[in-house]
Amino acid sequence: MARKIVITSGKGGVGKTTITTNLGVMLSNLKLKVLILDVDFGLNNLDVVMGVENRVVYDIIDVLKGKCRAKQALLQDFFNQNLYILPSVHLLNNFNITSEQLNFVISQIESMFDYIIIDCPAGIEVGFHRAVKCADEAIVVTTPHMSAIRDADKVLSLLNSYQLNSIKLVINRVRGDLICDGDMFNHDTIKEYLNIDLLGVVPDDDYINLALNMGGGVCKNSKAFDAFELLAKNLHNGERNIYDCTKKYKGVIGNLRKKIRKYV
Ligand SMILES: Nc1ncnc2c1ncn2[C@@H]1O[C@H](COP(=O)(O)OP(=O)(O)O)[C@@H](O)[C@H]1O
Ligand SMILES: [Mg+2]
Numbered sequence: 001m002a003r004k005i006v007i008t009s010g011k012g013g014v015g016k017t018t019i020t021t022n023l024g025v026m027l028s029n030l031k032l033k034v035l036i037l038d039v040d041f042g043l044n045n046l047d048v049v050m051g052v053e054n055r056v057v058y059d060i061i062d063v064l065k066g067k068c069r070a071k072q073a074l075l076q077d078f079f080n081q082n083l084y085i086l087p088s089v090h091l092l093n094n095f096n097i098t099s100e101q102l103n104f105v106i107s108q109i110e111s112m113f114d115y116i117i118i119d120c121p122a123g124i125e126v127g128f129h130r131a132v133k134c135a136d137e138a139i140v141v142t143t144p145h146m147s148a149i150r151d152a153d154k155v156l157s158l159l160n161s162y163q164l165n166s167i168k169l170v171i172n173r174v175r176g177d178l179i180c181d182g183d184m185f186n187h188d189t190i191k192e193y194l195n196i197d198l199l200g201v202v203p204d205d206d207y208i209n210l211a212l213n214m215g216g217g218v219c220k221n222s223k224a225f226d227a228f229e230l231l232a233k234n235l236h237n238g239e240r241n242i243y244d245c246t247k248k249y250k251g252v253i254g255n256l257r258k259k260i261r262k263y264v
Contacts, residue, residue, distance in 0.1 A: 002035070002113040004106070005235075006135035008159070010151025012122030014143045015172035017045050018208055019231075020119040022218060026232030028082035032114040035074070037086045037106075039131045040121035041097060044088040050077065052085055059087040063105050064097065070108040084113070099133035106134055124158055132159065137166045139199060143173045144185045153194055168199035170231065175204050176245035177258040187242065200231035203245045223248075 007020045017038075024036040038046035041060075047053045058073035070086070077083035086105070110116060118135055121127035132138065138159050142152040152169070159167050171187050178184035191198045207222035218224045227243035234240060249258040 002110045002116045003137060004110070004116045004118065004135045005137045005139055006118040006120050006131050007139050007141060008120040008128065008131065008155055009122060009141040009148070010124065010153075010155040011142070011148040014141050014148050015170075015202070016122070016141050017049055017119050019139070019141050019170055019172065019202070020046065020117050021049055022208075022224070022228040023232055023235070024083050024115075024117055025077075025080055026228045027115050027117075027236065028077070028080040029229075030232060030236060031082065032236065033082050033084075033112065034115045034117065035084045035086060035109065035113045036117045036119065038088040038119045039102065039134075040119065040127060041089045043121070046119050047085065047087050050085055052077075052087065056087040059089055060097070060102075060105055061089055063108075064101055070105050071112070074109065097130070099130040102130060102134050124155060128155075128158075132162055132164075136164060137168075138162075138164050139168050139170055140194075140196070141170050141172055142190065142194075144171055144175075144187075144190060149185070149190055149193060156194060156196060167196060168235075169194060169196045170200050170202065171198070172202045173204040174201050174245045176247065177249045177261045179246050180249045180254075180258060181262075186246075198240075198242060199234050200227065201243050201245060202227045202231070203243065 007016045009016050020036055024034045027034045038044050052075045055075055058068040062068050063070045063073050074084045074086055118131050120131040140152050140155055142148045171190055175184055179186050187201050203223045205222055205224040207218050208224050230241045230243050
């Protein structure tokens with residue numbers, strides 16, 4: 001049976017889709033079969049980010065309408081043969097999908113996968129509850145900014161009312177240079193404030209934006225690649241290796257690098 005994990009946050013734009021895609025890629029690199037699924041119907045960002053938008057033949061609505069089986073709607077990632085996407089709605093459609101319907105679609109294909117990663121819409125409305133009801137585990141994404149952390153806190157209290165096997169935290173867009181100068185919260189402070197298990201930390205990295213729309217995740221020589229790899233291993237093997245965003249900014253060279261980043 002697949003582990004079904006919802007990637008959620010309170011605040012929008014903190015990196016849920018980025019974490020979903022890159023975690024999917026890294027888990028599939030570990031030879032695990034992964035399905036990623038966008039339940040933000042109508043705004044199917046995931047299809048666009050994974051570069052499959054133009055390959056979509058059937059989407060989840062077609063499955064629900066009985067036009068095809070769930071298996072037929074799956075798209076294999078161009079770069080990773082273990083990674084699949086179930087396209088969400090590629091045409092604006094006011095078909096109201098319930099969590100029961102979504103669960104029905106997932107149940108048709110879950111035996112094919114080790115992981116099903118569900119990209120949740122922002123906010124705490126209907127779409128959030130629909131996504132969480134389909135999962136056994138949750139990952140809450142926040143950035144190290146107070147507004148995002150507060151919203152993550154609200155989401156955590158909602159998640160606690162569900163019977164989830166685990167709820168873990170990922171802190172995204174961390175700037176090691178700012179942490180060294182005391183200008184950004186470090187992960188221990190955020191973890192303590194939210195009182196939740198930390199799964200990993202992802203640095204702020206321009207390579208992430210370069211990788212968008214091409215599928216395949218971030219490139220191998222980027223900081224984010226190492227962070228996502230640790231994240232996937234932590235999730236799969238229960239390890240607790242947290243990427244150190246400050247390492248690059250320590251020592252004489254590191255200090256110089258920090259000053260350049262700050263003033264250039
Ligand atoms: N670690 C990061 N470093 C740099 N840019 C990032 C990082 N994570 C996300 N982004 C960028 O932030 C924007 C929002 O990310 P996205 O994953 O779409 O957020 P969400 O799904 O939560 O709305 C995107 O442009 C994405 O490229
Ligand atoms: Mg998104």
